Amino acid sequence: xxxxxxxxxxxxxxxxxxxxxxxxxxxxxxxxxxxxxxxxxxxxxxxxxxxxxxxxxxxxxxxxxxxxxxxxxxxx
Numbered sequence: 001x002x003x004x005x006x007x008x009x010x011x012x013x014x015x016x017x018x019x020x021x022x023x024x025x026x027x028x029x030x031x032x033x034x035x036x037x038x039x040x041x042x043x044x045x046x047x048x049x050x051x052x053x054x055x056x057x058x059x060x061x062x063x064x065x066x067x068x069x070x071x072x073x074x075x076x
Contacts, residue, residue, distance in 0.1 A: 025041060
């Protein structure tokens with residue numbers, strides 16, 4: 001009897017987690033075009049971020065890494 005109650009609670013928690021996850025994804029796509037929504041839901045917008053700020057941040061990170069490597073090479 002107790003195991004049935006525990007199993008029921010587990011099922012309810014799993015269903016609620018799925019519903020909350022779906023609602024979060026769909027709520028974050030309100031007001032977007034169909035193509036933008038599809039890209040957001042597939043995660044494509046994370047892979048294809050061509051914004052100027054993203055490129056500048058990547059360039060700064062690469063420059064810092066190069067400077068760090070150069071400094072380590074000059075120590076020896």
